[in-house]
Amino acid sequence: MRSRADETRRIREEKRLINCEQVDVNQLMPLKYQWAWEHYLNGCANHWMPTEVPMARDIETWHSATLTPAERLMVLRNLGFFATAESLVGNNLVLAIFRHVTNAECRQYLLRQAFEEAIHTHTFLYIVESLGLDEREVFNMYREVPVIAAKDAFEMELTAALADPTFHTASAEGIQQLLTNLIGYYVIMEGIFFYTGFAMVLSLHRRNLLTGIGELFQYILRDETIHLNFGIDLINGIRLENPAVWTPAFQAEAAALIERAVELESQYARECLPEGVPGLRAPMFEQYVRFIADRRLERIGLPARYGARNPFPWMSETMDLPKAKNFFETRVTEYRAGATLRWD
Numbered sequence: 001m002r003s004r005a006d007e008t009r010r011i012r013e014e015k016r017l018i019n020c021e022q023v024d025v026n027q028l029m030p031l032k033y034q035w036a037w038e039h040y041l042n043g044c045a046n047h048w049m050p051t052e053v054p055m056a057r058d059i060e061t062w063h064s065a066t067l068t069p070a071e072r073l074m075v076l077r078n079l080g081f082f083a084t085a086e087s088l089v090g091n092n093l094v095l096a097i098f099r100h101v102t103n104a105e106c107r108q109y110l111l112r113q114a115f116e117e118a119i120h121t122h123t124f125l126y127i128v129e130s131l132g133l134d135e136r137e138v139f140n141m142y143r144e145v146p147v148i149a150a151k152d153a154f155e156m157e158l159t160a161a162l163a164d165p166t167f168h169t170a171s172a173e174g175i176q177q178l179l180t181n182l183i184g185y186y187v188i189m190e191g192i193f194f195y196t197g198f199a200m201v202l203s204l205h206r207r208n209l210l211t212g213i214g215e216l217f218q219y220i221l222r223d224e225t226i227h228l229n230f231g232i233d234l235i236n237g238i239r240l241e242n243p244a245v246w247t248p249a250f251q252a253e254a255a256a257l258i259e260r261a262v263e264l265e266s267q268y269a270r271e272c273l274p275e276g277v278p279g280l281r282a283p284m285f286e287q288y289v290r291f292i293a294d295r296r297l298e299r300i301g302l303p304a305r306y307g308a309r310n311p312f313p314w315m316s317e318t319m320d321l322p323k324a325k326n327f328f329e330t331r332v333t334e335y336r337a338g339a340t341l342r343w344d
Helices: 005-013 034-045 056-062 069-100 104-131 135-139 146-163 172-205 211-243 249-270 283-299 313-321
Strands: none
Touching: 034 104, 056 104, 056 146, 056 211, 069 135, 069 146, 069 172, 069 249, 104 135, 104 211, 135 146, 135 172, 146 172, 146 211, 172 211, 172 283, 172 313, 211 283, 249 283
C-alpha cells in the first residue's frame, strides 16, 4: 500500500504547468511551484484601493495653469492607453490564459492578478472622475488615437488565437502559441508598454506635480512588477518542461515580437512627447524602452539586442521605496493589509 508521503510525492511530481491530466486542477496541495505561491502571497500583501489616495491637490493643479499644454497631453495620452490596456490584460487572463494553465497554485495567482487588473481599471476611472475629464475621450483613445490603437491591436491578436474554442496545447505548435501570448502580455504589455507610461507620469511626481496620480501609479507599478516576475517564471517554467518547443526558429520569432513592440513604443513616446516637457524628450524614452527590452529578453533566455543604457535610474528607486506617503499624515501605507497594518 502506498504511504501518504509517497502519495504526496507522486502528486507533486505529476503536477505540470500545462497539459497536466494526472492531477486534479483543484488540487492545491502539495505545492510544487513555490515561486507561484510566493507571488500570490506578495500580491495579497500589496492590496490597496484607489479611493484611499486623496486627489484634492491634483484637482487644484489640473484646473490651474501649473501644467504646460505638453505636460497635459502626456498625461492624457497615458490615461487613454492605460484605461483600456488594463482591461485587455484582465480579459486575456480570464478568457485565454487561465483555461490553459493546469497548475493550481499558478491559477491561484492568476485569480489574484485578475482582481488587481480590475483595481487598476478602477484607478483610471477614479482619476478621470476626480479631474473632471471627458470619460468618452479618455476611454475611447484606444480606438481614436492611432498609436494607442496599434499597440492594443498588437495585443488583441494574441488573445484571439487562445480564445478560439478549438485551441489546445497538446501540440508543440499550441505550446508555442501559448508562450507567444505570455510573452506578448507579460513581457511586452506589462514589462515594456507599461513602463514607458510609468516613467512619464512618475517624472511629474518627482517634480511634486500630480502627486496623487503619481502615488497611484507607484502602486500600480509595484503590482505590475509582481505580474512581470510571475509571467517570466511561468514562461521559463513552461519552456523548461517542454524544451522541444524552444527551437531557434521560435526564439527568433519571440525576439522579433519584442522588436516590433519596441518600434510601437518608440512611436508612442513620440506621440506623447511631440515637443518634450522639462527634462524629458522622446529620444530619452526611446532609449529607455530599448534598455527595458534588453532586460526582458535576457530574463527569458534570449540575448540582449540594443545595448542601451538606462536614462531613468530613479525608476529603480521608485520601485524600491519601502513605503508610500502617509495619508493625511496618519496612515502608514506599506502595502500591508489586515492585521499587518500599523497605525500612528
